[in-house]
Amino acid sequence: MDHNALIAVWTFVGMFGLLALGFPIFICMLSGAFVGSILIGGPVYTLQQFASAPYHIASTYTWAVVPLFLLMSVLASNCGLAEAAFSAATKWVGKIRGALLMATIGSAAVFGATSGASIATCAVFSKIALPELLKYKYNKRTCMGCIAVSGTLDALIPPSVGVIIISLLADTSIGRGLVGATFPGIILALMLMMAVFVRGVIKPQDMPKVEMHSTWKEKILSLKVIGPVLFVIIIVIGGIFFGWYAPTVGGAIGSVGVLIVAAYNRVGWKAIWVSFVETVLLNSQIFPVIICGFIFSRFVALSGLPAALLNFIIALHMSKYMLMLIVVIFYLILGCVMEFMSMAVITVPIIYPILMAAGFDPIGTVLIIVLLSEIALVMPPIGMSCYIVASISKAPPEEVFKGILPYLAMSVILLCMLIFFPKIGTWLPDLLYGKAITF
Numbered sequence: 001m002d003h004n005a006l007i008a009v010w011t012f013v014g015m016f017g018l019l020a021l022g023f024p025i026f027i028c029m030l031s032g033a034f035v036g037s038i039l040i041g042g043p044v045y046t047l048q049q050f051a052s053a054p055y056h057i058a059s060t061y062t063w064a065v066v067p068l069f070l071l072m073s074v075l076a077s078n079c080g081l082a083e084a085a086f087s088a089a090t091k092w093v094g095k096i097r098g099a100l101l102m103a104t105i106g107s108a109a110v111f112g113a114t115s116g117a118s119i120a121t122c123a124v125f126s127k128i129a130l131p132e133l134l135k136y137k138y139n140k141r142t143c144m145g146c147i148a149v150s151g152t153l154d155a156l157i158p159p160s161v162g163v164i165i166i167s168l169l170a171d172t173s174i175g176r177g178l179v180g181a182t183f184p185g186i187i188l189a190l191m192l193m194m195a196v197f198v199r200g201v202i203k204p205q206d207m208p209k210v211e212m213h214s215t216w217k218e219k220i221l222s223l224k225v226i227g228p229v230l231f232v233i234i235i236v237i238g239g240i241f242f243g244w245y246a247p248t249v250g251g252a253i254g255s256v257g258v259l260i261v262a263a264y265n266r267v268g269w270k271a272i273w274v275s276f277v278e279t280v281l282l283n284s285q286i287f288p289v290i291i292c293g294f295i296f297s298r299f300v301a302l303s304g305l306p307a308a309l310l311n312f313i314i315a316l317h318m319s320k321y322m323l324m325l326i327v328v329i330f331y332l333i334l335g336c337v338m339e340f341m342s343m344a345v346i347t348v349p350i351i352y353p354i355l356m357a358a359g360f361d362p363i364g365t366v367l368i369i370v371l372l373s374e375i376a377l378v379m380p381p382i383g384m385s386c387y388i389v390a391s392i393s394k395a396p397p398e399e400v401f402k403g404i405l406p407y408l409a410m411s412v413i414l415l416c417m418l419i420f421f422p423k424i425g426t427w428l429p430d431l432l433y434g435k436a437i438t439f
Contacts, residue, residue: 004040011036015296025342026292027405031157033292033299040302050297056289057294063168066286067163068251071279072258075112076232078275079262083128084228085110090132092221097200098207099114100136100409101146102193104129108150109157109189110233112124118151118162118374122385125150126392139206140304142199142396145403148378148389152411157372158214158237159161159254160338162370169293172362174247175240176429179362184414184425191410199406228261241432286341293345306350310357318356324419327351335376343373363429364422371418375411378404 013133015032019025057063089103089110096102105131108121125147133143136245155162158178167177181278200207221300236254245253300306313323334343350371355365377385386400393400417424 002304002308004303005305005308007036007172008166008305011299011303015415015426021127026288026326028294029289029292029346033296036299036303037108040299049295053295053298054291057291063290065164065174065248065251066161066290067279067283068248068255069159069164070282071276072254073161074275074282075255075258075262075272077269078278079258080266084265085233086125086128086132096176096197097204097209098196100133101138101143101196101207102330104133104143104147105150105189105192105196107333109185110155110230111154117259118377118385121154122125122148122151122388123392126389127373130393135378137208137403139203140393141399141403142206143403144389144395144400145405146192146196146407148383148385148400149404149407149411151385152371152374152378153185153189153192155370156181156183156188156367158182158240159247159250162344162373163366165341165344166348166366166370166373169344170352170366172366173429175243176363177366178237178240179432180425181367183428184367184418187417187424188410188414191414192407201375218341221308228264232257232261234378242433268433288327289341289345293342297349300350306353309350310354310416313354313358320360321419323358324355324368325358327355328415331369331372332376335373335379340373340377341375344369361426362421364418364425367425368415368418371415375408375415378411389436 011032015028018028018031018051023031034046037235041049057407067394086104086126087105089107108125111121111124126144128146130140130143149154150167154160158181163181164174166172181421190339191240196207232254235257236250239253240247259272267271296297327388329346331343352365356362358369377383380386380401383401383404386404387397390397390400
């Protein structure tokens, strides 16, 4: 490893040292990039980069997709779409053991198509679904674990903010990534429902049969409640699927669609105003991380560290699946101490090219990284989704961690399927768009 690459390695060490001392992640990345750039490129190059890069990164049209989908996510959370989806789903559940928990998974998937943020799903369904489940004597630990892992569906069911961000960082097609995530998202939802069914057979006391008596009239009327939700899903996903507009435009249209639904549901102006304020605050937290992450990535590219790591891996004659195993372990460990955005902007510019050189599919790799990041959000000891559910449910976090095990196993199985059978995530975009990369 040459001198410049070693500087990058020690910069990583210093960055994580600052992180351990409690400095914000964007300060850690910015400090590391500044020191490393001076040592490699000199002060003139460094000052030029730091003077121009923040504006050019933040003003790039492509990144407009992030605040627009965040706005859509926050509006969906605050305007009653999750409640509508859950209310409709409960009208259609049968007498199958665990049906109410299956309805929770299904409504989380539907909400994911309007939200795209897993933390939001965990918070919302902990508030609206968990009390209903406990009323019918469902086991609290099992329900909390299922709700925490159901948030993973939002990472895959488009429009996923995670897929958008990873696609931008990897410089690959956002549209293909969103379309490719659809089928794995549906598979995961069905697998989670299967896990509920199996657990109901093994431990029937955890999931008593629920006698939900709804007339056909009530069932049909429930579709009217969920109709606006389906409307938003169709205009956003349908437009992206068929190439009518780019994902950035889709985010704007989706936000307007949710506003129309809010007006239809007679949501107060206060909730809408709070949603806009919350979106501004979220973006003010996210974009410093994005800007500093890109500056740090430029420094890493300047150092030649990715090429040095690739040459090192080639020299080891490591199989691509052994390489992927190392990446999986790395992400799970890193995910225990870092949140998604910070982890993505630091690692994707290095990890993604190495996986491409090893022969993995571009879209399949995006989906693998997104799913890995979401699995990390429920992994102990610092699974953020689990802590969100525990906080709202007023339960110890360890109870949620115990409850996630059968559902976490389904996510891991899907991860293995995406690694060994990438066509699961690529056949649909290939069918719609062909082999050529689109928007």
